[in-house]
Amino acid sequence: MGEQEKIRVLSVDDHPLLSEGIATIINSQPDMELISQASSGTEAIQRYREHQPDVTLMDLRLPDLSGIDAMIAIRTEFPEARIIMLTTFEGDVEIHRALQAGARAYLLKNMPPSEIVDVIRQVRAGKKRVPPEIAAQLAEHMGDDELTAREVEVLRKVAGGNRNRDIADLLFISEETVKVHVKHIMDKLGAKDRTQAIAIAVRRGIIEL
Amino acid sequence: MGEQEKIRVLSVDDHPLLSEGIATIINSQPDMELISQASSGTEAIQRYREHQPDVTLMDLRLPDLSGIDAMIAIRTEFPEARIIMLTTFEGDVEIHRALQAGARAYLLKNMPPSEIVDVIRQVRAGKKRVPPEIAAQLAEHMGDDELTAREVEVLRKVAGGNRNRDIADLLFISEETVKVHVKHIMDKLGAKDRTQAIAIAVRRGIIEL
DNA sequence: GTGTTCATACCACGAACGGGGTATTGAAAA
DNA sequence: TTTTCAATACCCCGTTCGTGGTATGAACAC
Numbered sequence: 406m407g408e409q410e411k412i413r414v415l416s417v418d419d420h421p422l423l424s425e426g427i428a429t430i431i432n433s434q435p436d437m438e439l440i441s442q443a444s445s446g447t448e449a450i451q452r453y454r455e456h457q458p459d460v461t462l463m464d465l466r467l468p469d470l471s472g473i474d475a476m477i478a479i480r481t482e483f484p485e486a487r488i489i490m491l492t493t494f495e496g497d498v499e500i501h502r503a504l505q506a507g508a509r510a511y512l513l514k515n516m517p518p519s520e521i522v523d524v525i526r527q528v529r530a531g532k533k534r535v536p537p538e539i540a541a542q543l544a545e546h547m548g549d550d551e552l553t554a555r556e557v558e559v560l561r562k563v564a565g566g567n568r569n570r571d572i573a574d575l576l577f578i579s580e581e582t583v584k585v586h587v588k589h590i591m592d593k594l595g596a597k598d599r600t601q602a603i604a605i606a607v608r609r610g611i612i613e614l
Numbered sequence: 615m616g617e618q619e620k621i622r623v624l625s626v627d628d629h630p631l632l633s634e635g636i637a638t639i640i641n642s643q644p645d646m647e648l649i650s651q652a653s654s655g656t657e658a659i660q661r662y663r664e665h666q667p668d669v670t671l672m673d674l675r676l677p678d679l680s681g682i683d684a685m686i687a688i689r690t691e692f693p694e695a696r697i698i699m700l701t702t703f704e705g706d707v708e709i710h711r712a713l714q715a716g717a718r719a720y721l722l723k724n725m726p727p728s729e730i731v732d733v734i735r736q737v738r739a740g741k742k743r744v745p746p747e748i749a750a751q752l753a754e755h756m757g758d759d760e761l762t763a764r765e766v767e768v769l770r771k772v773a774g775g776n777r778n779r780d781i782a783d784l785l786f787i788s789e790e791t792v793k794v795h796v797k798h799i800m801d802k803l804g805a806k807d808r809t810q811a812i813a814i815a816v817r818r819g820i821i822e823l
Numbered sequence: 824g825t826g827t828t829c830a831t832a833c834c835a836c837g838a839a840c841g842g843g844g845t846a847t848t849g850a851a852a853a
Numbered sequence: 854t855t856t857t858c859a860a861t862a863c864c865c866c867g868t869t870c871g872t873g874g875t876a877t878g879a880a881c882a883c
Contacts, residue, residue: 604823
């Protein structure tokens with residue numbers, strides 16, 4: 406394999422320690438080279454424009470934009486961009502959104518380096534790859550209705566310990582409407598009460614605390 | 615500074631990527647050397663016995679034991695062991711426990727490497743060090759009563775969406791007693807209702823979801 | 824243009840929750 | 854030994870929650 410055929414990788418992560426680890430792993434592969442790094446979403450977009458890497462490793466959680474937004478921005482400009490989401494586990498909502506938005510693979514930060522570089526090679530070859538444990542998570546809630554934006558908004562207020570009456574005042578709607586939203590939320594999440602709804606929503610990554 | 619005075623560091627982390635980053639950072643310091651690594655609690659204890667490092671970097675969350683338990687085991691055998699907890703943020707309960715159990719410092723994985731190596735030097739010199747943002751977290755709830763074991767147990771059932779009646783049956787106590795526990799939980803956490811109690815408890819690391 | 828989804832709103836009712844108080848027991852600490 | 858605290862238990866009572874049903878207007882898709 407000639408030098409000029411090395412896989413050119415861009416890494417985007419705001420954890421310096423992780424970046425360092427990724428750099429070491431990538432550069433220890435004979436067929437890869439890390440051409441640039443970024444530690445924020447806007448920087449990622451700039452670096453992509455500059456280098457147009459073969460594969461981009463992107464953290465989901467970044468200081469400015471979310472990794473998904475950064476990916477969308479890049480893919481709007483470069484629709485063929487091959488981006489791998491690399492993150493600590495964050496519930497299946499974000500995973501689903503990332504794959505919808507065109508991520509070629511979704512990897513966890515605790516995976517062995519061998520698997521990570523393997524996936525980079527596959528993605529560069531045009532394949533997609535989602536590890537089984539994540540695919541299982543996705544399949545688990547495939548048919549589930551997603552919460553609407555309004556429902557998520559209500560859910561956050563619920564998590565704040567607000568009564569229906571208070572939420573109604575905060576959102577300038579009637580208490581009855583809040584009750585309808587809460588009911589729909591519980592139905593969709595399969596929760597027995599509002600408390601479990603919060604627990605489930607946090608696990609799925611629908612809301613953060 | 616002579617070669618024999620290098621700070622001998624043991625790193626314990628089950629994330630290979632992180633371990634790699636730590637190794638790179640440590641070994642790039644002229645006054646430090648990474649003498650061994652472990653990826654589990656029991657392995658950490660063995661490695662400590664073998665090498666008796668000057669400073670140990672320990673992840674809080676490990677496959678077998680918790681980082682705190684591993685630290686306690688090591689410090690029982692080697693009371694002067696200098697151990698730094700290095701972790702992604704996990705609520706202040708674990709931080710507090712780690713410092714109680716004798717951790718010399720508590721660092722976050724997203725800190726710049728310069729700060730990490732700096733703290734390693736200070737700890738080796740016998741100092742303790744907790745970064746301001748963490749110290750603030752600790753001070754925030756200093757006077758707070760901690761939840762009792764029973765209360766935490768009840769809290770978990772609450773998070774599962776159980777009614778007081780159900781929790782009573784699960785724990786073989788009366789519903790009235792459950793209500794007393796729930797009331798105490800809400801009082802101690804400063805929660806307006808059981809739902810907010812879950813939100814607060816998760817944020818503080820009292821329970822996981 | 825018809826159907827679907829979402830957000831809105833109201834009503835009624837029983838179940839669950841949260842606040843107040845009091846009290847007994849056992850264990851741990853002072 | 855006395856005190857303190859945790860866990861247990863019971864009562865009363867007002868508030869909130871969750872469930873059922875029905876309905877309307879706007880937006881969007883087919």
